[in-house]
Amino acid sequence: xxxxxxxxxxxxxxxxxxxxxxxxxxxxxxxxxxxxxxxxxxxxxxxxxxxxxxxxxxxxxxxxxxxxxxxxxxxxxxxxxxxxxxxxxxxxxxxxxxxxxxxxxxxxxxxxxxxxxxxxxxxxxxxxxxxxxxxxxxxxxxxxxxxxxxxxxxxxxxxxxxxxxxxxxxxxxxxxxxxxxxxxxxxxxxxxxxxxxxxxxxxxxxxxxxxxxxxxxxxxxxxxxxxxxxxxxxxxxxxxxxxxxxxxxxxxxxxxxxxxxxxxxxxxxxxxxxxxxxxxxxxxxxxxxxxxxxxxxxxxxxxxxxxxxxxxxxxxxxx
Numbered sequence: 001x002x003x004x005x006x007x008x009x010x011x012x013x014x015x016x017x018x019x020x021x022x023x024x025x026x027x028x029x030x031x032x033x034x035x036x037x038x039x040x041x042x043x044x045x046x047x048x049x050x051x052x053x054x055x056x057x058x059x060x061x062x063x064x065x066x067x068x069x070x071x072x073x074x075x076x077x078x079x080x081x082x083x084x085x086x087x088x089x090x091x092x093x094x095x096x097x098x099x100x101x102x103x104x105x106x107x108x109x110x111x112x113x114x115x116x117x118x119x120x121x122x123x124x125x126x127x128x129x130x131x132x133x134x135x136x137x138x139x140x141x142x143x144x145x146x147x148x149x150x151x152x153x154x155x156x157x158x159x160x161x162x163x164x165x166x167x168x169x170x171x172x173x174x175x176x177x178x179x180x181x182x183x184x185x186x187x188x189x190x191x192x193x194x195x196x197x198x199x200x201x202x203x204x205x206x207x208x209x210x211x212x213x214x215x216x217x218x219x220x221x222x223x224x225x226x227x228x229x230x231x232x233x234x235x236x237x238x239x240x241x242x243x244x245x246x247x248x249x250x251x252x253x254x255x256x257x258x259x260x261x262x263x264x265x266x267x268x269x270x271x272x273x274x275x276x277x278x279x280x281x282x283x284x285x286x287x288x289x290x291x292x293x294x295x296x297x298x299x300x301x302x303x304x305x306x307x308x309x310x311x312x313x314x315x316x317x318x319x
Contacts, residue, residue, distance in 0.1 A: 004073075005053040005305065007033040009060035012289075018298035024305065029053075037061070037267060045070045052076065053308075055301045058288060059084055060266065065091035078304045080104065080297035081288075082317065085210050085237075090319035098308060099317045102300025109287035110160040113205060113235045116259035117144070120231060120281040145169035150201030151189065152217065153208035153236070154179050159187045161205055173197055176208060198225035203233060210237035218242065223249040230255045235287045238263040243274075250277040261287050 005024065007015045010033045015021070021031045032051075037060060038044040045067060048054060053076045056063065063077065068091045075097060079087055082101035092099050119125060122141035130138045149165035151158045151174040158174065165172040172189040175197045184191035194217075198204055204226055208214045218232070219242040226232060232255060234241055243264050249255050257279030266285055268274065274282065288297075300315070307314040 001052075002028050002030065003052045003309070004030045004050055005032070005055070006048055006051045007031065007055045009037060009057040010035050011057075011060075014294065015055075015298055018294045019302035021302070024302075027309075029309075041067060048074070053305055054078070055298075055305075056080070056084065056087070057297070059086040062086040063092070064088050065094075068092055068095040068097060076100065076305065076308050076313075078102065078301045079317070080301060082315065083209065084317075089317055093319060098313050100304040100308065100313055101315045101317050102304065103296040105288065105290060105293035105296055106156060106160070108290045108293040109235055110157050110164065112261060112283070112287045113157075113161055113207075113233060114164050116235065116261060116281055116283065117203060117205070117231070117233055120233075120257050120259040120279075125281055144203075147171075147202035148173060148200050150174070150192075150197040150204040152176060152194075152197065152204060152206045154183060154187055154189065155207060155209070157236075158207035161207060162187050162189050170203075173200060177213070194222070195225065198222040198230075199227075201226065201230060203231045205233040206236045206240050208236055208240055210239060215239045216242045218246075220245040220248075223254050226255050228253055228256065232258040233260075234258070235261040238266070247273045247277055250274075250279060255279075257281070261285055 013035055015033055025031050034047060038047065044061060048071055050073050052073050054074060055078045057080050063086060065088050077092060077097050078100045080102050081104045087099060089099050121144060123139040126139060145168060147170050149170040149172045151162050151172060153176045154174045162172045162174065166188060173192045174184055174189045175192055175194045179191060181191050208217060217240050223245055246258060250258060259281040261283045262285055274280065304315060
């Protein structure tokens, strides 16, 4: 039976520019792309009925067990990156679906993190809007030099962020449940407790992998410790923060502000309370959305598909 390949969530309609999908079509593979998010699980299942290969962009579309149960033709699921909390890998295995990952950019997300931090500390979105409206200099920013940066999660991204903090003359502290003193010293940061991190930091930035253990790592207690001069930055995953507590913190002035690239539900719906919350800089999950990152994601996905078709899967992901 000829293979049918579906590329999901190609929001910018650019997937065809980053890999030679036409080469697969020349081999008899039907390639379809979907630009819009699916309104429901039923819509997803209906759209993918008969598809044997699916390429998922990060965690934009979830694949729980019930989806695999309803897609009996599915044989290969490729996720961009080597981890995807929205895919039930054990269920995929149970249903005979091979799951593969791709390389990714080590710099895209850290660079966006720092861009958001600079944007909120110098009020860039508000000042640009004011300038375009005919005004001149409406706010007073703050400098990062001499401030304390709290890095929650000192993995690959967190270590890079710590380096940025040092380059800007900041003191850097870090915490995670598994962080050791040796790893902290190696990164040139001071290991502290979670409570101390939020108490002493002028900026707290989140770089944890989402899991049941890390969900709601930041709640009312942490936000109140961060204090009225503190800034929260989250470019990792929305559910790391208690969203209701964050909305209250912004509206009631517990913290100076928040710079967010991720949210509990994405895309963020019109009328969401965060869109009206004061002292925020918001971006639509752009952390990995760069030309360099897409070359690795889509190029890697193409390699995964061709290797699987040849009978030698690469970069397989198991539960």
